[in-house]
Each structure stands twice: as C-alpha cells, then as structure tokens.
Amino acid sequence: AAITVYARERGAELGDLFGIFFEDLNHAADGGLYAELVQNRSFEFDPIDHPDYDALTAWEKVERGGGKASLTIGETDPVNARNRHYAVIEIETEGGGVGLMNRGFNTGIPVKQGESYAFSVYARRDGSVGEPVRVTLEGADGQVYGQAVLHVGSSEWAKYEAVITADATDYGGRLAIVTKGSGRLCLDLVSLFPVRTFRGRSNGLREDIASLIADLKPKFMRFPGGCLVHDGSLDADDRDSMYRWKNTIGPLEERPARRNNWRYNQTLGLGYYEYFLFCEDIGAKPIPILPAGYDPHHKRIVPLDELQPWIDDALDLIEFARGDASTEWGGIRAKLGHPEPFGLEYIGIGNEEVGEPFFERYAYFHRAIKAKYPDIKVINSSGPFAAGGEYERGWASARENGSDLVDEHYYQSPEWFLANYDRYDRFKADESKVFLGEYASWGNTYYNALAEAAFMTGLEKNAHAVGLACYAPMLCNVDYINWKPDMIWFNNREAFGTANYYVQQLFMHHQGDHLLKIEASGLRKPAARPPAPIAGALSLGTELGTVQYWDIRLVNDDTGETLHFEGLNETLTDSREDRERGSAKRSLGLGRTDWERYTLHLKAKKHSGPRGFYIHFGQ
Numbered sequence: 001a002a003i004t005v006y007a008r009e010r011g012a013e014l015g016d017l018f019g020i021f022f023e024d025l026n027h028a029a030d031g032g033l034y035a036e037l038v039q040n041r042s043f044e045f046d047p048i049d050h051p052d053y054d055a056l057t058a059w060e061k062v063e064r065g066g067g068k069a070s071l072t073i074g075e076t077d078p079v080n081a082r083n084r085h086y087a088v089i090e091i092e093t094e095g096g097g098v099g100l101m102n103r104g105f106n107t108g109i110p111v112k113q114g115e116s117y118a119f120s121v122y123a124r125r126d127g128s129v130g131e132p133v134r135v136t137l138e139g140a141d142g143q144v145y146g147q148a149v150l151h152v153g154s155s156e157w158a159k160y161e162a163v164i165t166a167d168a169t170d171y172g173g174r175l176a177i178v179t180k181g182s183g184r185l186c187l188d189l190v191s192l193f194p195v196r197t198f199r200g201r202s203n204g205l206r207e208d209i210a211s212l213i214a215d216l217k218p219k220f221m222r223f224p225g226g227c228l229v230h231d232g233s234l235d236a237d238d239r240d241s242m243y244r245w246k247n248t249i250g251p252l253e254e255r256p257a258r259r260n261n262w263r264y265n266q267t268l269g270l271g272y273y274e275y276f277l278f279c280e281d282i283g284a285k286p287i288p289i290l291p292a293g294y295d296p297h298h299k300r301i302v303p304l305d306e307l308q309p310w311i312d313d314a315l316d317l318i319e320f321a322r323g324d325a326s327t328e329w330g331g332i333r334a335k336l337g338h339p340e341p342f343g344l345e346y347i348g349i350g351n352e353e354v355g356e357p358f359f360e361r362y363a364y365f366h367r368a369i370k371a372k373y374p375d376i377k378v379i380n381s382s383g384p385f386a387a388g389g390e391y392e393r394g395w396a397s398a399r400e401n402g403s404d405l406v407d408e409h410y411y412q413s414p415e416w417f418l419a420n421y422d423r424y425d426r427f428k429a430d431e432s433k434v435f436l437g438e439y440a441s442w443g444n445t446y447y448n449a450l451a452e453a454a455f456m457t458g459l460e461k462n463a464h465a466v467g468l469a470c471y472a473p474m475l476c477n478v479d480y481i482n483w484k485p486d487m488i489w490f491n492n493r494e495a496f497g498t499a500n501y502y503v504q505q506l507f508m509h510h511q512g513d514h515l516l517k518i519e520a521s522g523l524r525k526p527a528a529r530p531p532a533p534i535a536g537a538l539s540l541g542t543e544l545g546t547v548q549y550w551d552i553r554l555v556n557d558d559t560g561e562t563l564h565f566e567g568l569n570e571t572l573t574d575s576r577e578d579r580e581r582g583s584a585k586r587s588l589g590l591g592r593t594d595w596e597r598y599t600l601h602l603k604a605k606k607h608s609g610p611r612g613f614y615i616h617f618g619q
C-alpha cells in the first residue's frame with residue numbers, strides 16, 4: 001500500500017477549527033472555574049434561582065461558649081442597590097463569640113496546608129466598634145487552621161481585607177466570622193480566594209481547571225452559553241434578566257446576581273472582562289454569544305421598536321473588545337485594567353434559537369453589526385438538534401442575511417457519529433460555514449471518545465464547509481450535575497480530563513493550516529461484515545417541566561410482539577439529568593438485520609409546563 005501526500009497542492013484552510021465551549025452549567029463557573037470559595041457570598045440566593053434556596057443558603061449562625069445572637073438578612077441600606085441583601089448579626093449575649101460560617105461548595109472549603117487565602121468583606125458595625133472580628137479557616141469540628149483579625153470601626157460600609165495562611169489540609173473546611181461585644185455587625189460580599197490562581201490574577205480562576213483547559217490549546221472559546229444566554233426576562237435591571245454582558249463587568253458588588261438557567265445562582269464574578277482575559281491567557285479567540293431579545297423557553301419577545309438597546313449591546317461589546325482607550329467602551333475596558341484591545345473576530349447572535357421571532361430579530365443585529373464592523377464574522381443559529389424544518393429555517397436565514405457561520409448543536413449516540421462521519425461532504429464552500437457550537441456522543445467512555453475522533457476527521461476533511469467546532473459541555477462539578485457527559489470533571493480540589501478530553505486535545509495540538517491532497521493505493525477494503533445485532537435501550541426525559549410517565553410499550557407493527565417497560569411510573573423533572581438517572585432503560589435485544597417497524601405507545605401526564613420531551617433509543 002502507498003499513500004502519496006502532495007505537499008504543494010493545498011486545499012481548504014483549517015483556520016480556527018477546533019476550540020472550546022464554556023457555559024456555567026454543572027457549576028462550571030461558581031463552584032468551579034471561578035476560584036471563589038464562599039458560596040452565596042452576597043446573600044443573594046433566592047427561591048427564584050432554586051426552590052431550596054434562600055438568602056442564607058450555605059451559611060449558618062455561630063454561637064460559641066454561651067453566646068446568643070440573631071442572624072437575619074437586611075436590605076434597607078445595602079452596599080450596592082444591585083445586590084440588596086446583607087447579613088445582620090444582632091448580638092444578644094457575647095459568650096465565647098457569635099457570628100456566621102460558610103460551608104463553601106461540595107464537601108466544604110478546600111483548605112491546603114501552606115497555602116494562603118485572600119479574604120475580603122464589606123462590613124459595618126453599630127456598637128462595640130473597638131471589638132475585633134476574628135476570621136478563621138477551620139474544620140467542621142472547630143479546629144482552627146489559620147486566622148486574621150479585622151477592626152470594623154465604622155457604622156458605614158467599608159471593605160476589609162486580610163490574607164490567611166493555613167497550617168493544615170482539610171477539604172471540608174469552613175470560613176467563620178465571629179465577634180464579641182454588643183450591638184450589630186453587618187456583612188456583605190464575603191469572599192475567599194486562594195492567592196494562587198491561574199496566572200496569579202485577582203478575582204481569578206482555579207489553577208487546576210484553568211490549566212487543563214489551557215493544555216488543550218484551543219483556537220477559540222465560545223461563551224457564556226448555552227441556554228443561560230437567552231433564558232430570562234427582557235429587563236436588564238430585573239433579578240431574572242437574560243444574560244446581559246454589561247451587568248457582568250466592573251466592581252463585584254455592582255454585578256447583579258442572576259438566576260442561572262440551570263437552576264442555581266450565578267454571581268457573575270466570572271464576567272465578560274474575565275472571559276476575555278482568560279481567552280487572551282490561553283491564546284483562544286473569544287466568541288461571545290449574545291441574546292437576541294427572544295427567550296424561546298418562555299416565549300418572551302422584545303418588540304421590534306425596542307430592539308435597539310439589544311443591538312447596541314452587540315455593537316458596544318465589539319467596541320469593548322476592539323476599540324482603543326479613546327472610545328467609550330474601549331475606555332471602560334482600559335479603566336478595568338486592559339488598555340490594549342482584546343481583539344474580536346466573531347460574534348454569535350442567539351443560542352439554539354428557533355422560531356420566526358428570532359430570525360426576524362437576527363436580521364436587524366446582522367445588518368447593524370456589518371454596517372459598523374464589516375469584517376466581524378456574525379454567527380446565526382439553527383436550533384437544537386440539527387434536523388427538521390427549524391434547522392432548515394436557520395440555514396435559510398443565514399442565506400438571506402449572508403451570515404458568516406451557522407451554529408449547529410447535536411448530542412447523539414456514538415453510532416450516530418460514526419454513521420455521520422460524512423455529514424458535511426455535501427456542504428458547499430461558498431455558503432455560510434458551519435459552526436458546530438455543541439456536540440458530544442452520549443458518554444465518557446473510550447468508545448465514545450473514539451467515535452468522536454472518527455467524526456472529527458470528517459470535520460477536518462470538510463474544512464471547506466466547517467469553520468469552527470467545539471465539544472460540549474466542557475465542565476462538570478461532580479456534586480452539581482445538570483448535564484452529562486462532560487469533557488472535564490472536578491470536585492473542590494481535583495480536576496480530571498475524560499477520554500473525550502484527550503481526543504479533543506489530540507486534534508487541537510495537531511491542527512494543521514491547510515488540507516493537502518492525498519492519494520492512497522493498494523489498500524485493501526475490509527470485507528463486508530453483516531451488521532451487528534442491535535441491543536437497545538429506551539430513555540425518557542423532559543426539559544423545564546415535570547411529567548409523569550407510565551405504561552410504555554414498544555409494539556412490533558407486523559408481529560404484534562410487545563415490549564412492555566414495566567414498572568415505569570415515574571415523575572421526571574426538568575432535565576436531561578433525569579433522562580440519564582431516572583429513565584427506563586431496558587435491552588430490546590433486536591437481532592434482525594432487515595427493517596422492522598415498531599410503534600411506541602406512551603402514556604404521560606403533564607404536571608407542569610415541559611418545554612420538550614425526550615425519547616431516546618440507542619445502544
């Protein structure tokens with residue numbers, strides 16, 4: 001056999017083909033990449049984020065040695081009106097000290113011997129102003145690993161900072177703030193970061209997770225989502241607003257906490273400035289995705305005559321990234337600490353949006369962006385599953401508008417990926433390019449990773465049509481799973497790449513510049529083998545709602561043979577996680593190679609508004 005590579009006959013450029021996608025789901029940012037160790041640091045957790053939350057989630061009162069105090073939430077005189085809540089400790093009896101304690105994420109605050117931690121807090125005090133406030137890193141049993149003493153000497157809010165070094169290791173640590181005396185102590189934005197963050201940045205990123213990401217050497221990073229971009233209200237000042245980038249920059253106390261689509265609270269401590277910095281640090285081109293004034297989950301639609309501020313958000317973001325310090329938004333970036341532009345080549349409008357209201361609005365964004373910044377590549381959307389009428393509508397819209405790229409998303413079985421290796425063979429070089437913005441096969445096994453690798457060779461060979469591709473989702477905290485599989489898993493102290501991670505890394509490390517003409521001769525084709533018997537499993541799930549399923553049968557239309565999914569009387573709530581966890585899985589053991597038709601009979605009762613049902617039959 002011989003393979004001839006024609007080094008001078010160059011085909012399509014591979015450009016920025018392989019990159020990464022970051023979305024704060026699975027606690028990827030708060031409790032993940034964002035190195036903040038205090039959970040609910042601004043007392044802004046709210047049932048709107050999650051029914052189990054309140055303003056004191058992850059906090060508890062401390063009353064030592066006969067001390068007595070009340071711990072409540074104040075909101076009349078906040079540090080900043082955009083984050084109204086703060087903790088109020090009314091000292092009744094000082095005893096051995098009273099105050100409050102935070103238990104961090106996962107098993108607790110990961111305290112490491114010899115490591116230093118940067119503590120900060122906004123505080124004010126009425127009464128006993130001379131009385132010290134002790135800040136301790138300690139174990140669940142009260143053993144102290146390190147401490148600092150603050151003197152809160154004013155009834156006006158002020159920021160206090162200290163560095164605490166730990167003398168022991170405990171991954172279930174606590175942060176306690178305790179005082180004596182009398183009167184009232186108020187606290188807000190209680191923060192603790194390891195001093196050692198990725199590239200040593202303040203308000204920085206966890207070194208282990210960020211390094212794993214950097215080691216991929218991605219060409220680009222798509223952020224901040226995902227569904228969390230477009231799920232929310234239309235009012236940027238609303239607690240439940242969609243993801244508006246201007247809310248995510250500047251001093252932390254001015255960034256309003258928001259409901260994260262994935263049913264938790266998002267501090268926005270990891271915001272647009274930090275995203276751009278991270279991209280710069282790891283050599284990835286930033287690809288921000290903006291909401292288009294349309295929430296497909298709740299069908300909230302900004303009227304066309306009120307669309308301009310949303311379009312301005314896109315134009316201002318481009319100026320924020322590219323403008324020099326003399327421009328309005330370039331000047332804001334410079335004040336935040338980055339006088340040089342970050343640069344920006346791509347911008348995405350909408351995530352997975354389908355429906356006419358989106359496509360109608362997309363056209364306005366596209367025109368305005370191209371009029372001011374003709375060289376920016378604008379990305380359109382084609383919905384969630386890369387099939388069907390909505391998908392075609394996305395591509396039609398791309399053609400109508402001249403979109404540079406179209407975002408496709410799909411999560412499928414490994415067999416689907418193998419069978420669709422040639423998916424883009426028929427795509428043309430002179431059309432909008434594909435941005436494969438989310439894809440993964442269902443699993444983190446070697447087999448999944450291999451199937452993805454095979455598929456990625458199909459992306460490479462079709463670089464004439466595929467411009468960008470990123471696996472999704474990227475990160476998952478093992479104790480807060482919204483979605484799996486994921487590329488990197490972590491807890492509060494360690495992070496691991498999956499087999500899928502190493503496949504991605506292989507392709508990113510060896511991405512070429514151009515396709516070359518290759519000829520092979522003398523290769524033997526493998527003998528045709530009969531198709532393997534299918535052993536299948538059926539999984540059900542729902543998204544954004546609750547559904548009760550029972551009596552599920554798969555009936556062979558010809559023979560009447562019935563497979564009854566017995567005992568499935570299950571209520572599934574709101575997620576693909578349920579699809580994995582709570583769904584019916586049963587082997588069908590089909591051994592035939594000719595086509596047979598089955599009908600699925602399903603009885604289901606809706607309890608609360610599901611957005612979609614999932615029926616997944618695969619191996």
Ligand code: AHR
Binds near residue numbers: 351352
């Ligand atoms: O990657 C997880 C989710 O899948 C994204 O938020 C969304 O775009 C898609 O449905």
